[in-house]
Amino acid sequence: MEMSQNEKLDAARYIEADQAHVWHHLMQHQSFAGKGPMIAVEGKGLRITDINGREFLDATSGGVWCVNVGYGRDRIADAVCKQMKKMPYYAASGGNLPYIEFAERLTAYMPGLTRVYISNSGSEANEKAYKMIRALAHIKNRPEKKKVLYRDRDYHGTTIAALSSSGQQERKEWFGPFVPGFVQFPHACCYRCAFNKTYPGCDLDCAKAVETTILQEGPETVGGLIVEPITAGGGVIPPVAEYYQVVAEICRRDGVLLI
Ligand SMILES: Cc1ncc(COP(=O)(O)O)c(C=O)c1O
Known part of the structure; x- marks a missing residue:
């Protein structure tokens, strides 16, 4: 996109103001030193144009994979308006x-x-689910049944309770102390099997580890279990076909809600 002199001046002003006033998540601010971040101005379909008139094919769907419908969708914009x-x-x-x-x-x-x-976000949705489990324990007069199990490598969000229930150490490193009542169980990644076994001769030890964890904690204390159906941020890990049937059956048996 060709830019006028005025637009170029504007770009410099915005980049300066960005550097002075915007807190960028996920990034080290020093990586923007001298050049500023890419500032997106316009989008159409898969393409975005930045403040300097450069056009990009956006393979990140808005930077964090959430504009999957594409940019500039008139039908959606009109309905929202x-x-x-x-x-x-x-x-x-x-x-x-x-x-x-x-x-x-x-x-x-x-x-x-x-x-x-x-809810407004995935993190908030999970927070709400945890609150539902705690409320249910209260209502059903089982005050201890409030723990939530989460799987190693899964990600469930950025708020403190969501992070407390995420199995990605590198994301958690600076942000403790975490919320009590969340307990980790082993991941379901065959490529790096936590039990050093090979599917299908493994007897689905990763799924059965859910039962072991519930028994260790005491079924009367476990109210929920959260999983990413396919782990994404911790390596893209689809568990084997029977995994969720086994996990769901264990949860049903022990009165544990599957989130
Ligand atoms: C599986 C999963 N759960 C929760 C979240 C958190 O969602 P949000 O960033 O909207 O809070 C994400 C975000 O990437 C996610 O991938």
């Missing part, structure tokens, strides 16, 4: 039409599940 003007927000203490419509459509894909709670 229309709703913002009509009724931008009303808390779930009451109701609002888009929430109801979305919940109705989503539950059609979730056999056996009937209700939807919408």
Whole structure:
């Protein structure tokens, strides 16, 4: 994209202001020294244009994999604009039409599940799930059944409880102390089997380790178990086909909710 002299001056001003006032997550600020970060200005489909007029093919979907529908989608922008003007927000203490419509459509894909709670982020969704488990323990008069098991290598978010339940040491290093009540169990990565075995002769020890962990902790203290269906940030690890059937069966038996 060709830039005018004014736009070029503007770019320098924005980069300077960015360096002075913006806190960039995930990055060392010193890596921007002298040049500033890439400042995205416009997007269409898979392509983005930065403040200097350079065009990129964005293989990171917004830097953190969350613009999967692509940039510049008029249909989505128009629908959001229309709703913002009509009724931008009303808390779930009451109701609002888009929430109801979305919940109705989503539950059609979730056999056996009937209700939807919408949160602002993955971390917050997991925090909510942990609170549900604790609330349930309270309501059902099983005050100890509040622990949540999580799997080595899985990631569940950046807030302190979500990080407390994440199995990635390098992400946790600086941020303790963590929330009590979260217990790790072994990962399900065949390539580096935690039990030094080879599938299918392994007897699914990684799935059975869930049972061992529950028994070690005491089933009366374990209320939930959280997993990334396919571990992503800790290496892309799809467990073997039978893994989740075994884990789900153990959870059912011990009254542990699978998140
Ligand atoms: C599996 C999983 N859970 C939770 C999160 C946290 O989501 P958010 O960054 O929206 O808080 C992520 C984010 O990458 C994730 O991949």
